Amino acid sequence: MNIGKTLAAALLTTVPAASVAQASWPQSPGYYRMQLGDFRVTVLSDGSVDRDLPAIMSDPDLVRDRYRRQHQALPARLSINCYLIDTGAHRILIDTGAGELFGAGVAGQLVANLRSAGYVPEDIDTILLTHIHGDHSGGLSIGGRRVFPAATVYVDAADPALWLSKAAEARAPAGQRSTFEQSQKTVGPYVAAGRLKTFEAPTSLFPGVRAIPLRGHTPGQSGYIIDSKGERLLLWGDVIHSAEVQFQEPSVTIHYDVDPKAAAATRGRILAETAESGMLVGGAHISFPGLGHVVRNTTGYNWVPQPWSSQP
Numbered sequence: 001m002n003i004g005k006t007l008a009a010a011l012l013t014t015v016p017a018a019s020v021a022q023a024s025w026p027q028s029p030g031y032y033r034m035q036l037g038d039f040r041v042t043v044l045s046d047g048s049v050d051r052d053l054p055a056i057m058s059d060p061d062l063v064r065d066r067y068r069r070q071h072q073a074l075p076a077r078l079s080i081n082c083y084l085i086d087t088g089a090h091r092i093l094i095d096t097g098a099g100e101l102f103g104a105g106v107a108g109q110l111v112a113n114l115r116s117a118g119y120v121p122e123d124i125d126t127i128l129l130t131h132i133h134g135d136h137s138g139g140l141s142i143g144g145r146r147v148f149p150a151a152t153v154y155v156d157a158a159d160p161a162l163w164l165s166k167a168a169e170a171r172a173p174a175g176q177r178s179t180f181e182q183s184q185k186t187v188g189p190y191v192a193a194g195r196l197k198t199f200e201a202p203t204s205l206f207p208g209v210r211a212i213p214l215r216g217h218t219p220g221q222s223g224y225i226i227d228s229k230g231e232r233l234l235l236w237g238d239v240i241h242s243a244e245v246q247f248q249e250p251s252v253t254i255h256y257d258v259d260p261k262a263a264a265a266t267r268g269r270i271l272a273e274t275a276e277s278g279m280l281v282g283g284a285h286i287s288f289p290g291l292g293h294v295v296r297n298t299t300g301y302n303w304v305p306q307p308w309s310s311q312p
């Protein structure tokens with residue numbers, strides 16, 4: 001009996017081709033560097049997740065239509081991007097990915113990519129959360145332990161006031177309960193260590209780092225404007241979940257929005273502002289590294305990705 005052949009046949013018949021490929025042929029390290037004035041920016045991938053967007057967005061027919069017209073598959077594959085700003089004085093990480101919340105091999109790749117980029121978790125002294133949600137704050141702790149032991153975490157006060165409140169958890173719809181549990185598990189260890197600090201956006205946090213309010217998706221969602229020598233970058237968190245849909249149709253909302261009406265209004269406002277100012281933008285769920293510009297067209301907006309560069 002040819003054991004090799006039998007094993008190979010068994011693998012082919014029982015293991016889906018995609019999982020064989022993933023185990024034996026992982027993606028290359030996901031980091032991307034760019035200089036912003038005096039600051040070194042490293043975009044760090046936490047991986048990608050597939051989401052059935054027609055099932056969770058406010059206009060399923062329109063979502064299906066946009067994906068079909070743009071030759072894009074559904075479920076949609078969404079990047080999870082985090083951003084490291086090395087100012088020289090501080091190493092500031094913006095968002096932390098999903099950690100262990102989404103299971104292995106999908107997301108949770110932030111720390112591996114951070115190490116590939118030449119840093120270790122102990123290097124991070126500051127973490128700025130755009131908001132508290134599993135795919136942004138989930139990577140703060142693994143197994144109840146702080147992944148970034150030297151870091152102080154900053155977030156707009158409205159988010160912990162919701163997601164860390166037992167009273168709010170009791171009142172919340174069933175679909176949001178998991179976010180409360182996940183927040184306590186991953187943000188909680190920093191609260192216990194006295195390493196969670198809150199602010200009220202808009203406010204200046206560090207030289208060259210300013211928080212602006214982008215409320216609606218969560219009550220405290222904030223964007224961070226990074227500014228060095230007149231070069232500016234806005235990291236806007238979850239203003240856009242689907243680039244294929246929401247640049248052209250900012251009114252389309254997603255099930256994860258705590259206040260969908262406010263989320264849509266914020267999106268409309270910030271798209272208009274970034275199209276007008278021409279500011280470089282980094283989006284958490286726009287295809288890695290998620291850097292680009294917003295441009296107005298006759299009925300909505302287009303996303304123009306920043307050209308890839310071999311010279312950061």
Ligand SMILES: [Zn+2]
Pocket residue numbers: 133135136238284285
């Ligand atoms: Zn998100």
